Amino acid sequence: xxxxxxxxxxxxxxxxxxxxxxxxxxxxxxxxxxxxxxxxxxxxxxxxxxxxxxxxxxxxxxxxxxxxxxxxxxxxxxxxxxxxxxxxxxxxxxxxxxxxxxxxxxxxxxxxxxxxxxxxxxxxxxxxxxxxxxxxxxxxxxxxxxxxxxxxxxxxxxxxxxxxxxxxxxxxxxxxxxxxxxxxxxxxxxxxxxxxxxxxxxxxxxxxxxxxxxxxxxxxxxxxxxxxxxxxxxxxxxxxx
Amino acid sequence: xxxxxxxxxxxxxxxxxxxxxxxxxxxxxxxxxxxxxxxxxxxxxxxxxxxxxxxxxxxxxxxxxxxxxxxxxxxxxxxxxxxxxxxxxxxxxxxxxxxxxxxxxxxxxxxxxxxxxxxxxxxxxxxxxxxxxxxxxxxxxxxxxxxxxxxxxxxxxxxxxxxxxxxxxxxxxxxxxxxxxxxxxxxxxxxxxxxxxxxxxxxxxxxxxxxxxxxxxxxxxxxxxxxxxxxxxxxxxxxxxxxxxxxxxxxxxxxxxxxxxxxxxxxxxxxxxxxxxxxxxxxxxxxxxxxxx
Numbered sequence: 294x295x296x297x298x299x300x301x302x303x304x305x306x307x308x309x310x311x312x313x314x315x316x317x318x319x320x321x322x323x324x325x326x327x328x329x330x331x332x333x334x335x336x337x338x339x340x341x342x343x344x345x346x347x348x349x350x351x352x353x354x355x356x357x358x359x360x361x362x363x364x365x366x367x368x369x370x371x372x373x374x375x376x377x378x379x380x381x382x383x384x385x386x387x388x389x390x391x392x393x394x395x396x397x398x399x400x401x402x403x404x405x406x407x408x409x410x411x412x413x414x415x416x417x418x419x420x421x422x423x424x425x426x427x428x429x430x431x432x433x434x435x436x437x438x439x440x441x442x443x444x445x446x447x448x449x450x451x452x453x454x455x456x457x458x459x460x461x462x463x464x465x466x467x468x469x470x471x472x473x474x475x476x477x478x479x480x481x482x483x484x485x486x487x488x489x490x491x492x493x494x495x496x497x498x499x500x501x502x503x504x505x506x507x508x509x510x511x512x513x514x515x516x517x518x519x520x521x522x523x524x525x526x527x528x529x530x531x532x533x534x
Numbered sequence: 535x536x537x538x539x540x541x542x543x544x545x546x547x548x549x550x551x552x553x554x555x556x557x558x559x560x561x562x563x564x565x566x567x568x569x570x571x572x573x574x575x576x577x578x579x580x581x582x583x584x585x586x587x588x589x590x591x592x593x594x595x596x597x598x599x600x601x602x603x604x605x606x607x608x609x610x611x612x613x614x615x616x617x618x619x620x621x622x623x624x625x626x627x628x629x630x631x632x633x634x635x636x637x638x639x640x641x642x643x644x645x646x647x648x649x650x651x652x653x654x655x656x657x658x659x660x661x662x663x664x665x666x667x668x669x670x671x672x673x674x675x676x677x678x679x680x681x682x683x684x685x686x687x688x689x690x691x692x693x694x695x696x697x698x699x700x701x702x703x704x705x706x707x708x709x710x711x712x713x714x715x716x717x718x719x720x721x722x723x724x725x726x727x728x729x730x731x732x733x734x735x736x737x738x739x740x741x742x743x744x745x746x747x748x749x750x751x752x753x754x755x756x757x758x759x760x761x762x763x764x765x766x767x768x769x770x771x772x773x774x775x776x777x778x779x780x781x782x783x784x785x786x787x788x789x790x791x792x793x794x795x796x797x798x799x800x801x802x803x804x805x806x807x808x809x810x811x812x813x814x815x816x817x818x819x820x821x822x823x824x825x826x827x
Contacts, residue, residue, distance in 0.1 A: 301713070305696040309709070309717050313699035330699070375626030376606035418604045432607070469602065469609035509542055511600060513611040514639055514666035 296343040296371065297391065298383040303335035307386055308413070315408040324394040336387055341378060346370040348396035359400060361453035364430035365446050368438065371431065379435070382414050382421075385428040397426045423463050433459060436474050448478040455481070458496045465500055470513055476520035477503070480528050489532050498531050499524070544661035545652055547583060547638070547670035557583040557651050561636035561672035563599065565679065572622040573679055575599075575634070579617045585649045586638060586670065590615050594642050595669055600635040603628040603679075605768065613639070625679075630768040632677050638670035680773060689778050689803045690744055692771035695730060697723040708747045714771050716743060737814055740807035745800045751775070752796040755786070763787055778803055 299307065307314055317326050327335070349362050371379075378384060389397055389412055397403075401411040414421030414428075422428045437449040437459075444450075452459040458481070467473045477499070481491055503524065506512055515523070545553035549560075559581050566576040579597055581587055589595040598613045601623065608627045646660040663669065694713045703719040718726050726743075729735045755762045766772040776786040782802060785791060801808065 301694060302696075305694055305711075305713075305715055306699070308711070309696045309715055310699040375624070376608055377626045377629040380606050380629060419607050422607075466602075467609075469607040508540070509668060510664060510666040511598065511611060511637065511639060511668065513600065513609065514598065514613070 294343055294346070295338045296341045296346075296384065297336040297387045298339050298381070299387040299390065300332075300335055300337055301383070303331045304383045304386060306331060307390075308382075311408065311413065315403055315412075318398075318403040318408065318412065322395075322398060324390050327390050336391070339378075339384070341371065341384075342373055343370045344372075346392050348393055350396050350399045352399070356400060357454045357456065359396075360430065360456075361446075361450055363396060364434045364449060364453060367427070367430050368434040368446075368449075374431070376435075379428070379431055380418075380422065385414075385425055388427050389425075393427045401426050419463075419469075423460070433463065436463065436468060436471060437478060438471075439475055448475065448482070451478055451482055457493050458491075461493075461496060462500060465504065467503065467507065467512055472517050473503070473512060473520060476517065476524045479521055480524040483525060484528055484532065489529075491528070491532065495528065495531050499528050502527050502531075542668070544647065544663060544667075545649070545656055546668060547586065549673060550671075553653055553656070554583065554649065554651050555653055557586075559583070559586075559636075559638065559670040559672050561597075561599075561675075563634045563636065563675045563677070565677055566620065568679060569625065571625055573625055573628060574620060574622050577614075577619040577621070577636070579619075579636070581617070581638075581670075583649070583651055583670075585651065589644075589669075590638070594644055595638050595640050598637045598639045600637065601628075601632060602635075603630070603632045605630045608632075628679055630678060632679055633674055634677065635674040636672040637668050640665050640667045640669055678768065678773060689748070689775065690736065690740055692774050693744055693747060695723070695726055706743065708750060710751070710766060710769065710771065712769050712771070714747060714751065716747060735814070737807045737810040740804050741811035744804060745797075745807060748800040748803065749796045752794070752799060756792050756796075759792075775803075 314330075317330060320326075345366070347366065349359065349366070351359075354362065397411060401407050403412055409415050410424045411426035414425055419432075422432045433452060434446070434449050437446075437452045439445055439448055442448070462468050462474065462477065481496075484491060503512065506523065512520070547554045547557055547559045559579075561580070562578045564576045566574040568574075577597075577599060581590075586595065590597070593615075596613050596615050597619070598611055599621075600609075600611050602609050606627055606629050608623070610623075612621045614621075640663045643665045644663040647663045648660045652659075692714055693716055696715045696717045697720050698707070698717045699720060703717075705719070707717040709715045709717065726739070730739050758765075772786075779786045779799075784794065784799070
């Protein structure tokens with residue numbers, strides 16, 4: 294099947310009437326209300342193929358598990374998506390009002406600020422994307438996916454099961470470089486394999502040190518292996534302090 | 535990557551400091567072409583410092599461009615040694631504003647770096663330059679990647695009508711987003727929509743809605759100056775308006791814009807909508823399409 298966007302008219306209606314739309318979402322466990330509020334044919338088919346787009350909402354899973362399972366599913370289903378398309382609000386709002394509706398309801402709900410952050414884009418650019426309930430699944434997987442690993446979603450699994458580490462990292466500008474993110478998460482996994490425990494405070498200190506590394510040098514100039522070695526050295530020293 | 539005013543533990547060639555004398559590093563980056571698949575960038579380097587040039591020729595240093603696009607979170611580094619260079623980025627990876635920061639980076643560690651054109655206060659000193667360290671910086675370029683297939687041709691198309699779902703709404707509200715939204719009460723929404731699409735009625739809508747909205751935009755630009763430019767530069771309506779104004783030889787981003795008359799400009803851009811609206815309304819009236827009770 295092809296993925297559907299909301300039309301510009303429907304997107305404007307959605308974004309310009311937050312209080313009314315939030316009320317509809319809170320009051321309706323399924324998305325049948327959209328037919329009454331949005332104009333006819335408010336969804337248009339894109340050229341993007343989406344295979345096996347099925348969200349899991351089993352209540353037996355933890356929220357970290359649910360996020361990881363659905364992030365992996367979404368990343369696989371939308372394998373043809375590029376960054377420009379994935380920054381398009383119309384795509385994520387279209388998905389939120391159709392296939393992703395129930396997942397968003399179960400995972401986040403729409404009460405209070407949840408609607409602003411999880412059903413909408415509270416800020417332009419990356420910050421809005423890493424908070425929107427569905428866009429974040431794709432963008433955080435894009436940050437952590439490593440096709441050179443035996444399991445390309447190994448870092449993604451770690452990241453979604455350490456979401457406080459991940460979100461703090463995502464706020465850093467250098468997290469736009471998959472190579473730098475890869476080095477950091479690989480080092481975390483390696484350190485934990487050695488039986489050492491990483492705390493949130495350790496990660497905050499490490500992220501600052503990585504930023505400092507970029508004060509006189511350009512971090513992006515380091516090779517993947519160099520970065521891994523540097524980060525591993527830094528996190529080990531921080532833990533043992 | 536905001537780099538100016540940064541302090542380094544060694545001399546760096548840059549326009550914002552005086553670490554070097556009689557030297558210059560100035561890089562121009564332009565978009566050469568944009569297609570559906572690739573954006574091609576063209577780089578022209580001006581380097582006036584023979585010692586740094588020698589370091590590049592002997593593979594101890596090279597030129598680099600750090601590329602970042604905030605809307606797609608794209609980030610990468612290209613490195614090269616030629617004074618003119620071209621590189622491509624897949625179109626799908628960048629959109630709207632792209633920031634390109636040019637540098638000279640050390641490829642290898644240089645343990646006793648001396649340059650004959652160091653400023654006098656570094657006379658007799660040598661420096662340890664770690665590999666990948668910044669040795670020179672040129673001012674960053676901010677380029678807007680305008681994809682032709684996404685371009686707005688008519689000024690009136692930068693506005694979009696939105697229905698106000700609130701029960702008590704009475705007024706029209708104008709909010710800038712990627713396009714400028716004109717939110718109208720739900721009772722009148724269909725009427726507005728009908729008039730916008732009806733043959734021969736666009737002047738009426740332009741006169742009563744678009745002209746005041748566009749004047750509001752111009753006045754806001756005058757009030758907020760640079761801040762306004764920074765906030766909206768990446769939006770589609772801003773780019774379209776800037777282009778339409780430049781066709782009339784008016785620079786939307788220059789200070790001279792402050793002296794322009796907003797009402798006059800709005801009428802020029804929309805091709806005299808007020809007089810045309812009055813004319814077409816009179817014709818309707820004369821033809822008997824409108825009756826008084």
